[in-house]
Amino acid sequence: MDNPRTDKPKTRQPRMGPTRQGLHLMWSQLGRRKSRPTSILLAVCWGTFSMMLLLSFGEGLKRAMGQGRDGLSQASPAILWPGATTKAWQGLKAGRPVRFEEQDLVALRQSVPELVELAAERSRRAIDLRWGAKSVSAHVKGALPCFERIRSHAPQRGGRFFNDLDQAEARRVIFLGPALQGRLFGDAPAVGQTVHLRGVPFTVVGTMVDKTQNNMYGGPDVETATIPLSTFEALFGEEPYHNILYTVVPGADRAEVEKSVRQVIARRQHFDPEDESAIHVWDTGRGRREEDAFMQGFQIFLGVVGAMTLLVAGVGLANMLFVMVFRRTREIGMQMAIGAQRRVVMAQVVGESLMLAALGGYLGIGISWLVIEAVQRLPLKGEVFEFLGRPILSPPLAAVTILALMGVGCFAGLLPARRAARLNPVEALRHD
Numbered sequence: 320m321d322n323p324r325t326d327k328p329k330t331r332q333p334r335m336g337p338t339r340q341g342l343h344l345m346w347s348q349l350g351r352r353k354s355r356p357t358s359i360l361l362a363v364c365w366g367t368f369s370m371m372l373l374l375s376f377g378e379g380l381k382r383a384m385g386q387g388r389d390g391l392s393q394a395s396p397a398i399l400w401p402g403a404t405t406k407a408w409q410g411l412k413a414g415r416p417v418r419f420e421e422q423d424l425v426a427l428r429q430s431v432p433e434l435v436e437l438a439a440e441r442s443r444r445a446i447d448l449r450w451g452a453k454s455v456s457a458h459v460k461g462a463l464p465c466f467e468r469i470r471s472h473a474p475q476r477g478g479r480f481f482n483d484l485d486q487a488e489a490r491r492v493i494f495l496g497p498a499l500q501g502r503l504f505g506d507a508p509a510v511g512q513t514v515h516l517r518g519v520p521f522t523v524v525g526t527m528v529d530k531t532q533n534n535m536y537g538g539p540d541v542e543t544a545t546i547p548l549s550t551f552e553a554l555f556g557e558e559p560y561h562n563i564l565y566t567v568v569p570g571a572d573r574a575e576v577e578k579s580v581r582q583v584i585a586r587r588q589h590f591d592p593e594d595e596s597a598i599h600v601w602d603t604g605r606g607r608r609e610e611d612a613f614m615q616g617f618q619i620f621l622g623v624v625g626a627m628t629l630l631v632a633g634v635g636l637a638n639m640l641f642v643m644v645f646r647r648t649r650e651i652g653m654q655m656a657i658g659a660q661r662r663v664v665m666a667q668v669v670g671e672s673l674m675l676a677a678l679g680g681y682l683g684i685g686i687s688w689l690v691i692e693a694v695q696r697l698p699l700k701g702e703v704f705e706f707l708g709r710p711i712l713s714p715p716l717a718a719v720t721i722l723a724l725m726g727v728g729c730f731a732g733l734l735p736a737r738r739a740a741r742l743n744p745v746e747a748l749r750h751d
Contacts (some may be wrong), residue, residue: 348470362631363679363727370625370721371687375710377621381614383708384533387609392471392535394436395604397577398536399563405596409589417558417597429565431585433571438463439560441551442537448503448544449515455502458543461551467566471530472545478510485524489549493521497529498541519548519554520699534603536562540556542635550579573604612658626723632677633727676728683718688712 331521395616401417417438427437434553441461448457466472469482472494474480481492493514509523532539567576577600578592585592 323652333731343677356594360679360682361514361676363676363724364683364729366625366629366631367680367683367724368687369628369718370723371684371716372690372710373621373714374618374716374719375687375691375712377614377618378452378713378716379708379710381708382620382711383531384610384614386531386708388534388603388610390538390549391532392449392603394469394471394566394724395607396436396469396564396566397573397580397600397604399565399580400561400599400601401559402589402596402599404594406591406594408591408594411589415590415693416672417584417588417590419563419584420745423560423563423587426583426587427565427580430577431579433567433576433579435566435568436465436469437563437565438465438469439548439563440466441548441555441558442561443555446544447517448499450503450512452495453503455499457499457516458538459551460537460543461546461548461555462545463548466545466564466724469566470540472540473528473530474525475528475592480522480525481545486547486549489547489553491521492524494545495526496543497522497527497539498527498539499544507582516544516546517554534606534615536601556636567604577602622719629727633730673725676724680721 323553324347387663399419401419404411404413404415424437427434435667439462443459446459447457448455449735461722464480464482464486467474472602474494475497480494481490483488485492491518495503495509503509503514504512509526511637512523513520514523515521527540532541537543545682565580567573581598581600582592584598585594586737588597592596691712695711
């Protein structure tokens with residue numbers, strides 16, 4: 320009797336599709352000499368990390384400068400200071416001081432239609448401000464209600480800026496900067512309290528939202544107290560305005576508007592409109608455009624520096640692929656001899672390049688994200704950190720880095736791939 324067959328049937332391995340076969344072949348080739356791909360991975364990782372970190376610090380600096388700029392104003396006003404004439408005009412001698420008056424505001428409103436809002440301010444320094452037994456020296460400004468919008472004097476919750484009725488009735492209301500509020504009240508609530516300004520009682524109607532301010536004139540807003548312009552006149556007497564501020568309609572030619580403003584005031588006060596020393600103008604809108612252009616150029620510079628670091632890694636990746644193609648010459652020849660097309664051979668080499676670039680790039684992005692998150696959570700304080708800001712990893716920066724990685728991967732793999740595809744199968748098979 321024959322013995323029953325005890326051999327177990329062999330399990331058939333599932334056939335891999337072309338895509339899986341290609342990936343498996345690429346991975347097996349990369350794994351033969353692990354030290355070389357590992358070094359390239361680290362190089363790509365370092366290049367990606369450097370590029371991400373530079374771009375993130377550039378973005379953080381850009382946003383910090385934007386916040387500091389918006390501390391002065393988000394409306395991009397032009398600020399005028401009176402000067403003195405340097406040219407004789409219509410029989411009048413040079414050296415006459417220019418004084419801003421209410422009639423100048425009226426003439427500007429009537430003659431310059433491009434102006435959106437127009438305001439004036441007066442100020443006094445070292446004014447005694449008391450609350451109970453506590454007294455501080457304050458910088459006090461008198462302004463119009465539109466000053467809230469023109470100069471970014473946003474009130475904290477529970478308070479307000481003074482309004483048109485306060486200005487019309489010369490009410491004794493006061494709006495405090497947060498630093499001044501802290502010096503006077505400490506942690507106590509300020510809104511609704513009565514303070515004495517030069518011995519005159521004022522009601523605190525609001526406190527300013529704390530803000531970073533890089534651009535300023537006359538000191539930071541967080542240290543000032545602001546009252547209605549009419550109340551300022553009643554308390555200190557009428558005197559020429561210290562400043563005039565205006566905003567213009569979007570899209571207007573700011574240089575032409577400034578020229579019109581100079582002409583209107585020159586016509587009223589009888590001086591040469593071309594005499595720039597008579598009126599000093601700080602156009603924050605033009606300064607904003609120049610600053611934006613500088614920051615864009617600076618970010619491009621940082622991106623180029625990071626991209627050069629990444630490109631060095633790409634050169635190393637291309638060199639490694641050239642060596643791998645040379646060592647696999649016989650194998651590539653066998654593939655082409657049995658019918659492999661040139662584009663398939665090229666795709667295989669480029670795929671290996673992209674795989675290494677992707678692995679190293681994603682590792683670099685992950686490490687840079689961890690470093691940026693750690694820096695953002697550090698309790699760093701001071702004016703330097705307020706100016707420089709903290710690194711910010713935004714989706715556009717990640718997209719730029721990924722595109723750069725793809726470009727480096729394709730660039731590094733294209734030349735070795737073309738060399739592999741141009742091999743003669745017969746000569747390749749003779750290669751040792």
